[in-house]
Every structure is written in C-alpha cells, then in structure tokens.
Amino acid sequence: MNTLINFPYNHVLVLGLAKSGTAAAELLLDSGVQLRINDLKAKMDDPAVAELTRKGAEVITGGHPIEALDNIDLLVKNPGIPYENVLVAEAETRGIPIITEVELAGRLHEGNLIAVTGSNGKTTTTTLIYEMIAAAHQPAAIAGNIGKVACEVARNTGEEETMVVELSSFQLLGTLTFKPNIAVWLNLFEAHLDYHHTLDNYHQAKAKIAKYQEEEDFLVYNADDEKISKFLPDIQSKLVPFSIHRKVDGAWVDNNWVYFKDEPIIKRNEIVLVGEHNLSNILAAVAAVKLSGIKNEAVSKVLTRFTGVPHRLQFIEKKLDRYIYNDSKATNILATSYALKSFQQPVVLLAGGLDRGNTFDDLLPFLSSVKGMVVFGETADLLSETGGKAGIPQIKKVETMEEAVKEAFSMSNPEDVILLSPACASWDQYRTFEERGNMFIDAVHKL
CATH class of the missing domain: 3.90.190.20 (Mur ligase, C-terminal domain)
Structure with missing residues (x-):
C-alpha cells in the first residue's frame, strides 16, 4: 500500500472526517505524520474516531478551538467546509497552507493521472474515460467526486495504472501542486456562488485543474466555451480542443462521424447516449483516451452500449x-x-x-x-x-x-x-x- 514519501509537512490538522477526512487521516498516519483531527459532530466513541486515536491521532470533537492550530504546518480540510470556518480563516491568517485530500492523491499516484472538471458532465465523462481504458484491458482506477476518495484509491495504484479523477471546484481550490498528466475541462457556468461568493472565484478554482501542469502535460478543453478561452494564455501544457460545432485539432464531429484530429473514430448513429451535451462529453472522453493510447475498438465498444450513469439522464x-x-x-x-x-x-x-x-x-x-x-x-x-x-x-x-x-x-x-x-x-x-x-x-x- 502506497504512502507519502518525502512529505514536507510534519504536523498536520485534518478538519472534518466523513469519507475524505478519514481517508486522508489514515494515509497521513501510515506515512508517519504527526496528526491532529478536529470534527464538530463526531463522538469519541465512534468506531472510526477510536481507530484513528489508536493509531496515534489526537482527536478534538464538539467544537473548533483555535488551539487546534497550534504547532500545525498544514491543514487538510473536507472540501465542503467553507473558508469562513473559524479554523480555516485562522489558518489563512497564520499562513498555514490549506489543502483537500486531492492534493495528497496527486502526490501519491505515480502512474498516468487524468482529472476531469466542469460545471456539468463531470461524472459522465469520467466514467466514459474509465470504461474506455478498461475496455482496452489496461489497468485503471476511478476516484474523486464520483464517490471514491482519491487519496484512498491512490494508495492502491501502481505506475502502470491510469487513475481517472472527477474533481469539483471545492476540491480543486485546495490544491498546491496537483498536476494531472491529462486535464479535462468540460465547461464553465455559474454555480456554487454560495460557497465561492463571486463568479471569478469559482472560475479561478476550476482553472486550477491545469494551473500546475507543465509542457509535457495536456489540457483537453471545450473550444465551444468562450469563458474557458480566457484562461488558455496562462496554461503551460499542450492544448487539445474539442468541439461539437466545428472541426478542431482535437476531437470533433460532422453529421456522420466522431473524429480525433483527422481520424474517424465511430459513426454517430452507433452512439446510444442521448443529448447534445453528452456528445460534448463523449468528445472530451475520446480526446483523453486517444492521448492515452487507447485503440478505437475500445472506444466503440463503450459508446455502443453506454446509456449513462445513474441519476444523469x-x-x-x-x-x-x-x-x-x-x-x-x-x-x-x-x-x-x-x-x-x-x-x-x-x-x-x-x-x-x-x-x-x-x-x-x-x-x-x-x-x-x-x-x-x-x-x-x-x-x-x-x-x-x-x-x-x-x-x-x-x-x-x-x-x-x-x-x-x-x-x-x-x-x-x-x-x-x-x-x-x-x-x-x-x-x-x-x-x-x-x-x-x-x-x-x-x-x-x-x-
């Protein structure tokens, strides 16, 4: 099981347990980090709390005392906890870095990493990418906002395995170095303003999907979304567009075929997933897997039988x-x-x-x-x-x-x-x- 190597933080506070906090806490403890946990509603006799305490964590429940930040050099917070939380706000004042567990997953996973974000379509696209890689009989894992905690999944992945991660703006906001080999940015609309407060804050959080990428990485992006285009000049990775409206140097369609660059991939009438928005998701997935070396046969196998993920059309x-x-x-x-x-x-x-x-x-x-x-x-x-x-x-x-x-x-x-x-x-x-x-x-x- 993978653990963090050369992790630069020694005294960490995990704020909020739930699935992501518990997974982060277990990883940090197994990596030899001195750990403190703060959860408002947890009880000391909860089985998960008792186990973390047994492993050596200091656990504080029932409130958010400022003293919980004493001697702490990193705060790992549950993505849903707002930055107005008293401990998060105080950590910012003290200059303590604030991350979500996704940052830990990025440091842990050594294989190909594909990360998907967008205001809509994340789960469908993430699932399509994973299914296409699996259909090619390549080792793959799926994680993130889709239900499985990314750092927990990354503990069991190897260098030969592709990890496909669905990421929300809440998760991305808490990243410091997160760098997927292939980032997929589906679209950008107004959402979650109760959390981010301004549209620009929300957009900037989404843009972190590619912020730390380097020249050898790829950003698959929606060329039909003008709001994404304003971020492209600051991105260092290779840009791979997709479009449902015109031919691009990436994934595109005409009346009969889906293409990647000039290569026909699958006939449109063979695709069973309905909706123009899902066609956009399909193009994003096709671009991501073609960049990963997946053959057309695997792509076709998925698209001729995939009718959607639960609760999404x-x-x-x-x-x-x-x-x-x-x-x-x-x-x-x-x-x-x-x-x-x-x-x-x-x-x-x-x-x-x-x-x-x-x-x-x-x-x-x-x-x-x-x-x-x-x-x-x-x-x-x-x-x-x-x-x-x-x-x-x-x-x-x-x-x-x-x-x-x-x-x-x-x-x-x-x-x-x-x-x-x-x-x-x-x-x-x-x-x-x-x-x-x-x-x-x-x-x-x-x-």
Whole structure:
C-alpha cells in the first residue's frame, strides 16, 4: 500500500472526517505524520474516531478551538467546509497552507493521472474515460467526486495504472501542486456562488485543474466555451480542443462521424447516449483516451452500449408506453436545459428542490416541448410561475415523489417522455440527489 514519501509537512490538522477526512487521516498516519483531527459532530466513541486515536491521532470533537492550530504546518480540510470556518480563516491568517485530500492523491499516484472538471458532465465523462481504458484491458482506477476518495484509491495504484479523477471546484481550490498528466475541462457556468461568493472565484478554482501542469502535460478543453478561452494564455501544457460545432485539432464531429484530429473514430448513429451535451462529453472522453493510447475498438465498444450513469439522464424503462428518464443529478438550470434539449417528443417535467434565491426564467427557452410540469419542494411556486410564463397547460404542485410520478403519468400520453430533472439541489427534502433519484425510480416501479 502506497504512502507519502518525502512529505514536507510534519504536523498536520485534518478538519472534518466523513469519507475524505478519514481517508486522508489514515494515509497521513501510515506515512508517519504527526496528526491532529478536529470534527464538530463526531463522538469519541465512534468506531472510526477510536481507530484513528489508536493509531496515534489526537482527536478534538464538539467544537473548533483555535488551539487546534497550534504547532500545525498544514491543514487538510473536507472540501465542503467553507473558508469562513473559524479554523480555516485562522489558518489563512497564520499562513498555514490549506489543502483537500486531492492534493495528497496527486502526490501519491505515480502512474498516468487524468482529472476531469466542469460545471456539468463531470461524472459522465469520467466514467466514459474509465470504461474506455478498461475496455482496452489496461489497468485503471476511478476516484474523486464520483464517490471514491482519491487519496484512498491512490494508495492502491501502481505506475502502470491510469487513475481517472472527477474533481469539483471545492476540491480543486485546495490544491498546491496537483498536476494531472491529462486535464479535462468540460465547461464553465455559474454555480456554487454560495460557497465561492463571486463568479471569478469559482472560475479561478476550476482553472486550477491545469494551473500546475507543465509542457509535457495536456489540457483537453471545450473550444465551444468562450469563458474557458480566457484562461488558455496562462496554461503551460499542450492544448487539445474539442468541439461539437466545428472541426478542431482535437476531437470533433460532422453529421456522420466522431473524429480525433483527422481520424474517424465511430459513426454517430452507433452512439446510444442521448443529448447534445453528452456528445460534448463523449468528445472530451475520446480526446483523453486517444492521448492515452487507447485503440478505437475500445472506444466503440463503450459508446455502443453506454446509456449513462445513474441519476444523469438515465433511461429507466418504457412503462405504459412512456419513456422514463431519471436526471436527479440536474441540480441547476443549465443541467435541466441540457436534458430538455435531448428530446424531440413531448415531455412531462418533474422539477423542484432547494431554493437558492434564483428565478427559473433561464429555463423558458427550453420549455417548448414540455406539455406538463409536476413541481415540488421549496421552489415549487417559482417553477410553477415559470411554467405559467411558458404557457404550459398542465402544472401540478405535489408534496411527495409518489404523487409526482402519478401526476406525471396522468398528464402524459403514450410515446411521451417523463423526465425527472429538478433544476435544484435536493437538500430541502432529501439527503442527496441519489436518494431523490432512487425515490423516483421506486415510485415508477410501484406504479
């Protein structure tokens, strides 16, 4: 099992346990680092806390005392903890470096490292890249924001293995030297301003995907996204564009084929994953794996059978002649607009969730195919208002997912699409978007 070698920090504070904090703490302890842990809600008799204490960690629970930073030369924080946290803010004042566990993973993994970020499409693209490499019978591991902690996965990878990592802006903000061999930047839109406070802060965090790359590295980037282009002059790595609108010196499409540079890779009509946004994700994945030496046969094998990852425009089943799609991961307006653009037939849209203070007028241009809306959660009234502006004839407000599914079926006709694409985070009613999506699937199956 890999450990950190020549790690330049001796006294480390891990702030926040959960999955990432626990994995970072275990790695640091096994690497011989003097470790202190601070978690507000953990209990000293929790099994994970007891085990870390047994291994030699000093654990502080129940508060965030400033003294926890005494004699500390590095802070490893859970990505979700804001920088306004009293210990994080004090660490900044004291000049203590602040990282997330992704920085540790980058220092640990010695093989090919592919990192994927973007405002939307990260999980689909990361999964596609991993599946294409695996289909070529090459050793690969998948990690990061996709569910498996990167530094935990990196502990078990070798020099011959490619690690594919999905990264959020929260994770990237806490990097100091993180340098993927191949960085993939999918798009850049407004998101997470409650955490980053300004659009520029958010954009700068995303740009760290390539900030520390060198000339021998590659940045695969969306040539159709003008906001990304402003960062390109400061990037040292080789630039490899992808585009769904024009031919580029990277991955592109015409009416019939997907290409990498001038090489045809797969016919478009053989790809089973729906949606223009997913075509963009496919091009990014193709560019990344072609740079990694993967053969076209492996790419085709994946793209002819890959129908999507769970909760991301996932086809569930055809029931009572309706096509059912679960897009619970659509936690913002942009993601829902992508989903709506993916269908030509009439759609009954299920939407709603956490109120972050925005309107939904940006959805209006994409509601022309929507024949009915079922709305729920804190934003139900706002979404109902938007549906009214769009002239949608049937709009129903409900309290539960079972009610939502029943109403959607009653509004729809055979050959229609019933689409859960909430345009909102799930935290008003559900712990995660996965829980919300699973509730939708269960309600469909029970109908």
